[in-house]
Amino acid sequence: MKIAGQLIEYNSHEFKVLFDGLFPAMSLLATRILRDEDRGRDIAQEAFVKLWERDSEDFASENALRAYLYVLIKNACLSEIRKEKNFKRTSIEDGLFVQEQEFLNEVLREETYRLLRDAIKDLSPQGQRVVTLALRGYTNQDISEELEVSINTVKTLKKRAYKSLREKLGSQFVVLLLTELIRFF
Known part of the structure; x- marks a missing residue:
């Protein structure tokens, strides 16, 4: 092929x-x-x-x-x-x-998840962990305890990661993902 x-x-x-x-x-x-x-x-x-x-x-x-x-x-x-x-x-x-529309929605959803997974893979290892935990519903305090870093470090990592995701995916796309698709993780 x-x-x-x-x-x-x-x-x-x-x-x-x-x-x-x-x-x-x-x-x-x-x-x-x-x-x-x-x-x-x-x-x-x-x-x-x-x-x-x-x-x-x-x-x-x-x-x-x-x-x-x-x-x-x-x-x-x-x-x-x-x-x-x-x-x-x-x-x-x-x-x-x-139905055809249901199938197209599944394809769109899967492509969206793929784009998000690929964009998260491009983050630093700590950025990946922070975003993944945040998408799973962890609070900054929970993430801080899980990664054994200060809460300010979590906030900084999260801010950098979201900025990178916005640049890569577009701000509207990131807002949609972070508000509507949290159940993905």
Whole structure:
């Protein structure tokens, strides 16, 4: 397969890096749609096998590959639901509980989480810990005790980390994440 003109062999380090980066998101998406973690992982694994079998694919970018995998996941999940519910070939609107809008919301949510995880990884190790604990609902005092640093150090680390996240993700995006998506962690 090619991504942005670069040949990726399926037994290469590059493919392993791609797989390790994309599999958790694909597995989580399938799990949310099917509401079953084991089946979700199986569906994600099958999507990568299908990708492997179609080794002549040429993707313009990693985002194009990600979109391709999302469609594979969605279709496989719908097939599973049809089998489970004994549906004939019908449209999503005709009775499946997974609707197109719900799927798109799950994709958007997963991409948002991925962007946040990637941005947090770019923070200093202490900044990562402070933000992760804050998103889990820890107070500054709790974080201070957990990391065995002063509360002023926590405030400084948090301020620097949030500034970095705002620069990387945009201030509105960070506000949304910090207020609406705390349950992610």
